Amino acid sequence: MIVRPAAGRAWRRLAVGVTAVAALAAVSALGGFGVTAASATPGPSSSGAPGASLAPAAHPVPILPAVPLPAHLVAPYVDVTAVPDLAAASRASGAADLTLAFLQTPTAGSCTVDWAGDTATPVAASTYGAAIDRIRLRGGDVIPSFGGYSADTTGTELADSCTSVPAIAADYERVITTYRVQRLDFDIEAASLDDTAAIQRRNEAIVLVEKWAAEHRRPISFSYTLPSTPQGLAPSGLAVLQSAAAVGARIATVNIMTFDYYDGASHDMAADARTAATALTGQLRSTISPRSSQAALWQQVGITQMIGIDDYGPSETLTVSGATGFIAWARSAGVGTVSFWALERDNGSCVGTKGASLCSGVAQSPWAFTRVFERFARRF
Template identity: 65%
Template sequence: MKRAAYTLAAGMLGAALYVAAAVAPASAATTGPAAAGSAAASAGSVAVGSAPAATAASAGSHAPFILPALPLPPHFSAPYVDVTSVSDLADISAQSGSKVLSLAFLQTEAPGSCTVYWAGNTATPVAASTFGAAIDRIRLRGGDVIPSFGGYSADTTNTEIADSCTDVHKIALAYEKVITTYKAQRLDFDIEVDSLSNLAGIDRRNQAIVEVKAWAAKQHRPLSIAYTLPSTPQGLGATGVALLQSAAKYRAPIDAVNIMTFDYWDGLTHDMLADAKSAAAGLVTQLRATIAPHASDAALWHTVGIIQMNGIDDFGPEETFTVAQASPLVTWAASKHLNMLSFWALQRDNGSCPGVKGSNDCSGVVQAPWAFSKAFARFASWWY
């Protein structure tokens, strides 16, 4: 998935994805030139729900968290939001009706660094003073947030932390800091473009995931891991499959895999709803061939997440996901018991720029404000 220019599950599920025949409920969530974003906790399941200066001061009067996260439900909607493009995360959550938000993105300030910041900006560190009060308000309303690492900008500038940092332990420590600071119960990794061909970075990331999951287990801390990857209409490309093969090699417990079903860039006119369905079916086959050879079909579908780009994507009108397609996608996803639905991005969920492709702050289609958010929110309501 892209920012400004472009961004399961019970612990049993994560472990079982590599070796077990049955998998417990899970959950998941990105976007980019191919791009867009979570999951049931490893010990149970969360009920839901600006500028870099959008910290505690702009979100409320206190910085420390007052509430831990509730368990994520096994099925939920978690639209991505560009944290640099909104003034208050809690306000946009309330206005849109999106209880769970995927927060984009965490990356290093420069190649070679092992420290992540929001949008790679040292003015927005991983700290309670950055977005903490807003996250409290989201949780007070029964929602949650999913921190997302990577995204198009990081993945093309060598600032995705596993590309930037060559020390696996330091990468894991960065993940742990995000978890402890924000009481996060799911981490999302939006890996695309150059990061998909950085084989050393892919291996380091999967090794760090193994370390952080072991750390969380020792602390009895619920944690699920989701990969967000670009897709073709038939499923992951070769580089995405190779990433999952690396996860299998290191036995990294991956709880969900989300596919970005947009930005195909093949010059064809696409039915974005039909292609999302066929891409998800292809992913199920690829999951069995890589990280979950013994899982049932039902368990595999339950680890799948779909991320659309609401409206006209970066390619153009030939790749347009319409408001009319949103409800049928939700109905189909519920019938398959998918883990998560999402779109890039929440700040685009308005009709202020009809005909414009790939805008960061409007969908390019004629729509009522929050039309996509309201349709996707129904995905969670199927289960209550």
């Protein structure tokens, strides 16, 4: 049995330590990470927001190895276009692991993904590589996410855009090898849920990548992020899992978005997340995990909240207090993953505003939600 330090992320730092030291020695021999003193990232500002940074030079060596993801994972989403320095945001907020949103094609019909569909930020070590290294050196890691609402409504989600299953799989493999990641996430919502051919292509591509990863002894897992009702997945989301089961795609986590219900009712966001997640365990058993134990089904459950006031309005509001109760329940239930949209919103600068991009809409101190959510990982 391996004995891990009980506190914090110390064991995860140890897990990457020896390899990181060797990689850092190589970096040093080549003259560093390509970030000069003039372009070094400043620390967090007095408001608690991450500091801005100049664009780093090209990454000179392969990115550091992934840090093992914990069994009970906190990985808030962060819009890569909204945060000037991912590592500074991770450090300032205390969020060790980040889900990076989003990868999509620049135009409908393309079979190549870029970050936010912008060809100026391609999948390359020079794009976010240095920041990922700094996150890993602190014991954290990143999960690239494909899709998102914008891509899913413009035909630029990769499997919606590209009709070649091998080409889709090749893009997934390119992201895995470029950033040395151990999980890919697929945020599938809106119009993408109605594209049954794309759903099939995506799951078939996952199967190809799983075979490739096994041949190359490369650990990789996949998560689906899907809209939810308070009673679990709607039929459209359930169909994604039925397709995965039919083609044999192994899905490690199904991450339900427990917000934006748009049903005209007032919601207790923490309570509705509980009922949705409980229903999800049954839906997992009926689709992708028919032989799993109840504990294993809960381990497959992921829950993503929207902190503060969601896109619908005040009747769908998660407060810091509500988040505290939600995290306590998630720990006791054995949920595998918790997340929220989005890290850059974790401040109280726009009280009363719904669905804001850069603030939560509720009165709070900077990073208050992140610090509550991080308790989930410390419990185990």
